Amino acid sequence: MRKIIPILLLALLGTIAVHAQNTAITVKPYGYVSNELIYDSYKSVDSRDGELYFYPVKRIKDKEGKDINSRTYLQLISLQSRFGFNITGPDLGAAKTSAQLEGDFYGTSDAYVNLLRLRLAFMKISWAKTELILGQNFHPTIIADCSPAPLSFGSGVPYHALNRSVQARLNYKPADKVKLSIAAVMASTHRSAGPTDAQRRSGLPEIQTQVQFGSAEKFLMGFTAGYKFLLIMDTTRLGYKNTDRIGSYNLQGFARFTLPKVIFKYQINYGTNLTNLSMIGGYGVKAGSEDPVTGALEFSNLKSMTTWLDIDTKYPKVNFGIYSGYSQNLGGVSDIDLSTNYYKSLFFHRNADLSYIFRIAPRLYIKNNNLLYGIEWGLNGAAYGTEFNSKRKATKTDDLVYNNRILLLVKYNF
Numbered sequence: 502m503r504k505i506i507p508i509l510l511l512a513l514l515g516t517i518a519v520h521a522q523n524t525a526i527t528v529k530p531y532g533y534v535s536n537e538l539i540y541d542s543y544k545s546v547d548s549r550d551g552e553l554y555f556y557p558v559k560r561i562k563d564k565e566g567k568d569i570n571s572r573t574y575l576q577l578i579s580l581q582s583r584f585g586f587n588i589t590g591p592d593l594g595a596a597k598t599s600a601q602l603e604g605d606f607y608g609t610s611d612a613y614v615n616l617l618r619l620r621l622a623f624m625k626i627s628w629a630k631t632e633l634i635l636g637q638n639f640h641p642t643i644i645a646d647c648s649p650a651p652l653s654f655g656s657g658v659p660y661h662a663l664n665r666s667v668q669a670r671l672n673y674k675p676a677d678k679v680k681l682s683i684a685a686v687m688a689s690t691h692r693s694a695g696p697t698d699a700q701r702r703s704g705l706p707e708i709q710t711q712v713q714f715g716s717a718e719k720f721l722m723g724f725t726a727g728y729k730f731l732l733i734m735d736t737t738r739l740g741y742k743n744t745d746r747i748g749s750y751n752l753q754g755f756a757r758f759t760l761p762k763v764i765f766k767y768q769i770n771y772g773t774n775l776t777n778l779s780m781i782g783g784y785g786v787k788a789g790s791e792d793p794v795t796g797a798l799e800f801s802n803l804k805s806m807t808t809w810l811d812i813d814t815k816y817p818k819v820n821f822g823i824y825s826g827y828s829q830n831l832g833g834v835s836d837i838d839l840s841t842n843y844y845k846s847l848f849f850h851r852n853a854d855l856s857y858i859f860r861i862a863p864r865l866y867i868k869n870n871n872l873l874y875g876i877e878w879g880l881n882g883a884a885y886g887t888e889f890n891s892k893r894k895a896t897k898t899d900d901l902v903y904n905n906r907i908l909l910l911v912k913y914n915f
Contacts (some may be wrong), residue, residue: 525567532584533914535725537578537654543904544570545575545881546852549607549614551576553655553663556858556883557904570902572788580606580615581654593626600624600636605835609690610635620665632672640664640691641684641709642725642778646717649811651824652864652910655779660809660826660860661768663779664691666707682711683694693749694776694783695849697732697870703746707777713717717757729777733773738843747784747800748906749774773802773834776851781805781830781858783850788836788891803853803893804831822864839893856884856895862906871914879906896899 539551546555551574561569562670585603592598603621608614623636634655639645642662649657656663670684684705693699700707707729751772758765775782782805790799807828814820830853838844859882866875881904886895 507676526608527589527869529587529770530584531587531915532582533912534579534582535910535912536577536579537581537911538909539575540907542571543902543907544572544574544906545906548611549580550578550611552578552581552607552657554653554879554881554906555659556597556852556860556881557902558854559854559883559885559904560899563824568666574898575871578609578710579615580655582606583620585621597627598624599627616621630674632670633750634670634672637665637689638665638670640666640686640778641668641682641711641727642751642753642770644713644723644755644768646721647723647757649766649809649824650822651814651862651879652866652875653862653879653906653908657809657811657860658779658822658828659781659858660807661704662770664777665689666691678715680723682709682713683734684709684711686727690775691777691779692850693729693731693774694851695733696783697796699733700729700734703730703732705730705746718759718833720756720758722756723754725751725752726754731774733800733847737792737798739794739796741795745797745799747774747802749784749802750776751775756861764813764815765812766813767807767809769808769902771804771806773804775805775807776849780807781828781851781853781855783853785833785837785839785848785850785893786844788838792837798847800847801833801835801837801892803833803837805829806831818869819867820865822866824862824864827857830855830894832890832892834892837893852888853893854884854895856898858883866910873910873912873914875908875910875912877906877908877910879904879908881906 505658520543543557545557558570563569567669588600590598601621604619605614607618609618623638626633640839649661667684670685673681688700689863699715709727711725713723728750734743737743755768774784782803784800784802787799811824811827813822862879865879882901883899884898887899888897890896
């Protein structure tokens with residue numbers, strides 16, 4: 502009996518050890534501390550003390566004809582410093598489980614700059630060919646293997662999408678170099694222009710589908726298509742219940758070509774009301790749509806197109822790159838009515854007075870172990886409309902306004 506007890510104890514300890522091994526949870530921290538010096542030659546549309554950059558503002562002249570927005574800005578900033586945790590957990594049958602949690606000090610609005618903000622918080626369950634992602638993650642239009650790599654914060658916004666949303670995404674690989682995805686998405690901190698609860702009020706999720714071919718090692722390409730719903734008001738101005746939703750769509754094509762020392766990435770986006778992706782666009786009251794009895798309204802979305810190209814070298818230490826982007830306001834799907842103050846109050850948009858914007862931003866950066874040093878110069882231009890047709894598309898523009906943004910960056914990765 503005395504011999505049997507030690508054997509049983511050893512067997513029990515072995516069982517516990519195996520069980521613990523199968524249920525072990527590992528947590529790997531990561532992140533970086535960033536310090537940036539930012540110089541701007543012209544007042545611009547930006548956010549978070551100038552950290553997130555969009556484009557120059559419209560030219561405004563004083564009584565002597567001087568442009569009051571032509572002035573220099575300087576900022577020293579560290580608020581994008583970031584930390585996160587990659588978590589792997591126990592297997593779930595034949596599936597692997599993992600999670601990611603990430604935050605920074607960017608804040609959720611300009612009023613909360615330098616305060617902690619949740620960036621990512623999602624779990625992943627992975628089978629041999631299928632992957633389920635639940636939680637707050639990058640919007641499906643942000644492709645990990647085909648995103649630009651400028652030094653400036655925001656990954657090339659507003660030409661490249663900037664959006665993190667709460668979602669349920671299913672990825673499926675029917676073949677080695679083919680991936681199909683479908684996602685149900687709800688807005689988090691990146692919302693469409695208009696009432697902040699417009700999507701929640703609609704009662705419907707945004708749906709995104711995507712197909713990818715190839716691999717990042719050589720050649721990758723793909724297409725994305727999505728549709729979202731908004732409900733602007735509970736009741737009409739005449740007091741009747743409103744149930745009419747506004748629908749808008751997005752289409753995307755992307756490609757990546759990888760050479761031994763150079764990576765080329767390209768993307769084009771087209772759609773209606775792309776404001777939730779931090780792009781120009783919006784929507785307003787469709788002309789002649791108001792019901793004289795109930796006051797019910799129809800809305801017309803603004804169409805827009807944006808495209809970008811990013812080229813980056815792949816050397817051990819010193820690297821060069823250039824990012825270029827272009828975006829244009831293509832006007833409404835239908836005529837937009839701005840004849841009354843009420844209709845004007847329902848014109849929700851991101852700079853619908855723009856005709857087009859562009860950016861050319863070369864960069865040079867050096868990697869030295871955990872440190873990264875870099876400099877980036879961005880030439881940003883904006884053409885504002887002075888005359889518009891009935892669809893709010895600019896038919897005449899003012900002279901281009903330019904901003905030169907110079908960024909000096911030091912980043913310590915861990």
